[in-house]
Amino acid sequence: YYIMNKLLKVLYTITSLLAVYGYTHAQQINILPQPQEIKISSGSFTFGKTTTIRYFDSSLLPSINVIIGEAKKRYGLNFTAHQSYMIKEGGNSIHIQLVEGMDNEAYSLEILPHKIICKASGKAGIFYGLQSLLQLISIDNKKAAAPCVVINDKPLYPWRGYMLDISRHFFGKETVKQYLDVMASLKLNRFHWHLTDEQAWRIEIKKYPKLTEIGSSGSWSDVDAPHAFYTQEDIKEVVAYAAERNIMVIPEIDMPGHATAISRSYPEISGGGEGRWKGFTYHPAKELTYEFIENVFTEIAELFPAPYIHIGADEVHFGNQSWFTDPLIQDFIKKNYLIDEIGMEHYFVRRVCEIINSKGKKMIGWDEIINTGVTPKKAVVMWWRHDKPELLTQSLQKGFDVIMTPRIPCYFDFVQDDSHKIGRRWGKAFNELHTVYAFPSGVEERIGKRDKQILGMQANVWTERIADKGRLDFMTFPRLLAIAEDAWTPKELKNYNDFESRVKVFMNYLNKLGIKFFN
């Protein structure tokens, strides 16, 4: 494929040089993530003063409007949307057609000298076809054009995610929206929002105002950092913004650990913790705690249309010291035959899973949940402990759907170059661009025939050591481009050198947005 692709690129360069239109700018097909099938023909489509996007189904309009905005922002082009009840051979038009029988998120894009046709079975595919078209546009002598091609494309995995921790350091909705724009252009479709942790609780909950009045102040680097959180209006705005870009927003409310901000706000439901981990847990043996969780998730379920709520459930042992002496907890363990504190933790997770299921949602948890007794019908596992690959195997064998996000190579708070000083490492291991690009090689044998249970993969950015936007950009990019291609493009079509050349082109777009990536 690689040789074919190179040959095709050379061939295309020659044909475009020879093209009789006087359109002599040699163009490459630089789409990221790499599409499944590209057939290149000669000639190009030239965009006029305005180009009309003709569509029929009005549910497509919000996504089409996103593309119109992007064409203006990136290239200064004026596209207009026009609802047509029949296919009319208008000049300089992009024709949108919904067709039956194509996979979810798949699209075909046909660029001819006088028209462009984008087909898909639904709005996700149409949006992605138009995103590919945006990446094909180039400006030469003030004329905007796209090369004639036929692209048939679809994603490898349905879950192509990015997680941002805004608890350790807060990043406002404008940063989130900018990242959603970039995610959309990379055909990433899941935004996992890590909304609460030790440092702060960052989402308004009407029933529990102290969560933000008290719990939203402070950050990892400054305990006195001013209050910072999203109002429910902010959340609705971001969720809607994401939906127009085919991105589902999954909230994470971490429990029963990582709950220090809750303990500060409502000490009556704190399960304690010691030393550095003071107030780290929810109290797992009080009905008041489950009432609180039930009420919080009622509001969360209304704010986020996603069919999932993420409850974290990681690293409880860091701060469950008080559980060993708390009389209520000890009594609860005995009365309910839970054996020990781990049994208590598992009870908590099962109970919270029931609450989430009662809201019509599935629970997601970090890989700590696989032995809690929650069932694969009710919960999805995020595998993160790369040093325990057996947890991936066990999750699959137990029948869970799994999202892969092992620290190596999916945690972008790890450094990406040996010379970098700030950021994590695991022994000698860290996450260079090419390490990220190689994923999921290394775990394919573990997955084996259970690949249908792999929903996909995700990059996670924890922000303990990321205090400002420049640093966030630097740690996220360009590695997010590699995850996007890992999740979209089958292994046979991936090639690191070719990827690198497309990364360079994509950097023009990042530059335009003012994103300060690691070059």
Ligand code: ACM
């Ligand atoms: C995690 O990194 N604690 C999920």
